[in-house]
Amino acid sequence: YEGFAELTIRTSTHCLLGPEFRYTLTEECARLYHDLGAAVDASGTVDPTAQKLAYARRADARSRLGDLIVSRVALRRAGSEAHDDLLSVYMNSTLADGRHLSDAQIAGMVVWFMFAGHHTSANTAAGTLVELARHPDYCREIVAEIDALYADDPELGYRTLRKMPLMDGFVREILRALADWAPPPQARDAGLRAVRPDEPGFTGFVFKIQANMD
Secondary structure, rough: HHHHHHHHHHHHHHHHHHHHHHOOOOHHHHHHHHHHOOOOOOOOOOEEEEEEEHHHHHHHHHHHHHHHHHHHHHHHHHHOOOOOHHHHHHHHOOOOOOOOOOHHHHHHHHHHHHHHHHHHHHHHHHHHHHHHHHOOOHHHHHHHHHHOOOOOOOOHHHHHHOOHHHHHHHHHHHHHHHHHHHOOOOOOOOOOOEOOOOOOOOOOOOOOOOOOOO
8 A cells, every 4th residue: 555655646746746846756745645644533523733643743744745835836936837737727726806826725725636536546556456466367367458558569648548448447346346345334432422323313424634724
């Protein structure tokens, strides 16, 4: 998982922030996103200012990521080259009153966008690799599909990747199976008592904590 997490960080930064940012990345960026993710827990929705080591690391990581992105924004503004990525979209966007997004707002949007997707991508990739190892027959078919596609050494790109129906179907099956693999709901201490998911009248909720929340 850790290897795919770093890979997806590098891929997403290339798409969102441009190749010049991606190729200056070190392992620091993946570590910073790890610290953001480690602070995501249900208690944070009740008291996001609680004094926890994970929360302190989250704050430090968010601050450092903001600094990295703001410095990239400054370099973009100092240059004249046009870029086709999400950072340029944010830099050229305006609010309802016509004002451009501030550097802090741009950094927050980029951090949130990257955080929202890289865990899912890393888990999917890791799960796909595990299942390919568990099913060598499927693995051989998919490897043959990839070898045949790249026999003429085509350029790696989205259009080429979409020409892998076996791989596409295998990944889709991984995504479908996640619901079967997920652990069942567990009892939770609600303060006054423990609440069990099998209690009559029980209702649940789905939450997602975004990385750039104060």
